[in-house]
């Protein structure tokens with residue numbers, strides 16, 4: 001199988017509900033998000049997809065939707081208070097915002113939505129939360 005990869009860096013806040021340590025606080029990370037794509041057929045040049053299309057469809061989606069925002073779980077007990085204070089800054093998500101769940105969401109929901117017209121599939125995402133810690137999901 002031929003795969004192509006591209007990463008993108010964003011800064012984002014989050015808070016992990018139920019975390020037993022520091023991640024229960026409002027805080028942020030400089031995330032590096034790695035996308036891995038494949039296709040059933042290569043194009044006439046032998047490519048899975050032009051790297052610029054990954055940028056346009058996936059990296060810019062991160063810029064528009066997650067970068068410099070605060071990711072909050074829909075069921076976070078602080079949700080209403082945070083929305084009252086800074087509604088425009090909040091990205092509400094249907095999962096507790098740990099790196100594993102972010103990777104699953106990107107592969108299962110955002111990839112199919114953003115790449116629908118391209119014939120290319122997002123098959124793996126790795127989220128580097130720090131330089132030392134990452135989570136990957138692939139299908």
Ligand SMILES: [Zn+2]
Pocket residue numbers: 014023027028029
């Ligand atoms: Zn964190």
